[in-house]
Each structure stands twice: as structure tokens, then as C-alpha cells.
Amino acid sequence: MITVYERSFDWNEWFVLLGLFTLHILVWITPKIFDLLRGIAYYLYGITIITFFDHTLSVRPWDLYDVNDSSKYQFIDFLTYVMNGPISYFFIYVYVRFKIRGFGNLAYLLFASSFAVLVEYTGVQIGLYHYVKGYQIVWSFPIYFMMQTLEIILHHLLLRKK
């Protein structure tokens, strides 16, 4: 059964479109510190992870939450995934730019995961996510922490194999 939360083009759509536009402009104008392929890898990581989780947790049989205006998979949902590309790119960008090492990794991950949960909470308030089917936002913190840790590991693996 398809659940429709709303039919209007409002806050959640604008959030995605403006976020998409702004973040991609930022990727374009910020000084490049990675070569092209590594930059693409960090960009794709975010899209891959969000696609994995949304296509696993928000579809039957688990179906724990919905994204955007209905439980159907719409183009705006795909744009929401693409919005995560620049986010994962900048996660490693800041990591490299500020030369984060040792226990700094833990502090950075705690900060980044908390920030991600805050943004997700904003998403819930504006109707980007609908947690009415059992999912609770407290789960998002360890998931973000784990995925961001994996991205740092990927970054170090890519450096080692260079």
C-alpha cells in the first residue's frame, strides 16, 4: 500500500534542490586537494551508502521509514541521494585539510556524526524523512559513525595504494 504524506512542492523539495545546488557549487569553487579520481571516489561513497540504506531499510520487508512525499520511489528521492555525494566529499576534504590524526579522528567523527544527526532531524521536521514505521533517529548516530569511519579507512587505503 502506497502512503502519501503530502502532494505539494514545499520545504522538503526546496531543501533537496537548494542543498544539491549549493553543495555542488561549493565542490566546484573550493580549491582542489585531491586528484580527479579520488575526488570522484569520495563523492560516490556518500551516494552509494545512502542508496544502500534507503533501498534496504525503507523498502519491504523492513520498510522502517519513508523519504519525501510518499512511500513510492520518486526522482526527488534519487536527488536526495545525490545530495550526499558532496557531503561525503567534504567530509574527507576537511579531514585532509585540517590534517586530522590520532585521537583527533575520534573527535572529528563524534562531531561529524552529531552534525549529520542534526541535519537529519531537520529533515524529519520538514518532511524529508517520515519515521512513522518504527525507525528511530537514535539509530542514525551509530550508523553515521560507522559509515564515516569506513570512509576514513577507504581514504587511508587509497593513499596507501597510490
Next chain:
Amino acid sequence: MGLPFSLAITLILAQVFYYQKKRLSFLQNTILFMILTILISNFLTITTLEMKWIKSTDDPFLFIVISLYRDGILPILILIFINYFVTPNSAINKILIFSLFLICCLGIDSLLIFFGVLTYINWNLFLSLLVNSAYFFITLSLVKIFLQKEHLHDNSL
């Protein structure tokens, strides 16, 4: 039965990929893996949830098999064969590699149907083969771009 079998296949394929001699670098393979995961996940979700050409299992444990298939088995399988395909080879070898790839895809899709993970409604194995071939050739096109850039970079040095 389906879950342990799929886990075993995933682990075996991962090891094959790890130990095989690869033409592409770790970075190139990583990018291709992520692109394939995105493509396959989206296609599978659209065909099962929206078009309803394929029905996926309602069993929460068996659903893990779908996750393994679209995020592990199929992307790794494609990368294994692509890495062999792009090493210098005769045309006959390339045809054999591609044929073997299709046979593996057919086998895996048949197992998914046998274990009840997927049920074909307005779909069939031939269409699955076409789609898997499309993934293969999309990956091949990207590999050609990577290799061209590599060649240009080597020439500039």
C-alpha cells in the same frame, strides 16, 4: 538455505577478486564497484517496487540475500570478469570471458528464483541476461575512459 549459500558465494567471489591479477587499480575498481552498486540497487528497486515486474521476498532474512546480490555478488562478479576482459586478449578469449560471465549470471539468477528470493512476474531470465550485459558494457565503457586517461597521463610524462 538461500542466505548461507549467498554468503558463501559472496565470500568466495570476494576472495577470487582479491587474489586475481587485476588490470585496474584499487581506486578504479572502487569507483566501478560503487557505480555498479548504485545502478543495480536503483534498477532492482524500480523493477520490484514500482514496475512490479519482479517480486522480492517478504522474508526479512531472505531479503539479506537481495542486499548481498545487488551490493556484493553482482558488482564483484562484473569486476572479476572486467579485469580479465581488459587484459590483452585475443577476440576469441574475450568472447569466452563474456560468455562465461553470462553463464555465471544465469546461474546466480536461477538460484535466486530457486530459493524464492525473487519471483519473475513480467520478467524472465533472458531479460535478466540483457540487463546484466548492459551492466557489463557500461562498466567496460567506463574502464575505456580510465585507460584512455592513464595512457594520456603516461604519454605526457
